[in-house]
Amino acid sequence: MTRRHSALLALLGAAVLGGCASHPPLRHADHVDLGRYMGTWHVISHVPYFAEKGDVASADIYALKPDGTIAVTYRYRKRIDGPDKTWNGKAWLPDPADPAHWKVQLVWPLRSDYVIVDLAADYRSVLVGLPSRKLMWIMARDRQLPEAEYQRLLGVAKAEGFPVDEVRKVPQRAEDIGQPGFEP
Incomplete structure (x- = not known):
């Protein structure tokens, strides 16, 4: 399976999971300054x-574009010492009055919610998550990240x-590999 097919399936899964909410509405961060939020967030x-x-x-x-959309780049490696790889997508605010709730699209035509729960x-x-509560990320x-904040x-x-x-936890450094709590 190609990386593009994987991305398509991932986004489809996220879109489906995001639409199956049986919980009360997900909390949104109180205040999000989009300009300040832009930049690199390590997973x-x-x-x-x-x-x-x-x-x-x-x-x-994340990079805010002149038209108000957000350029999204997911950067990763398959090995700590390996080359960087990327996926590129876009995001937008369905309601400009709520900058904590985004729609994200990595593969057309699939979309998923992105909620900034706590900033x-x-x-x-x-802390970012899907309204379904199936997926979440701490970045x-x-x-x-200091342990108390984590x-x-x-x-x-x-x-x-x-x-x-x-x-x-996602290994960010060579010394993280194989440590308790980290992905294998």
């Missing part, structure tokens, strides 16, 4: 799914109904 941990399985040193990179006041860490501006975000995820027992 610290997530609920693993097949499209990101085995990815290391992964990050989402640190200093814009150094974030940070740096490749490491635990705080896991607590928010648990309170919002995400399956925190399934969360695994």
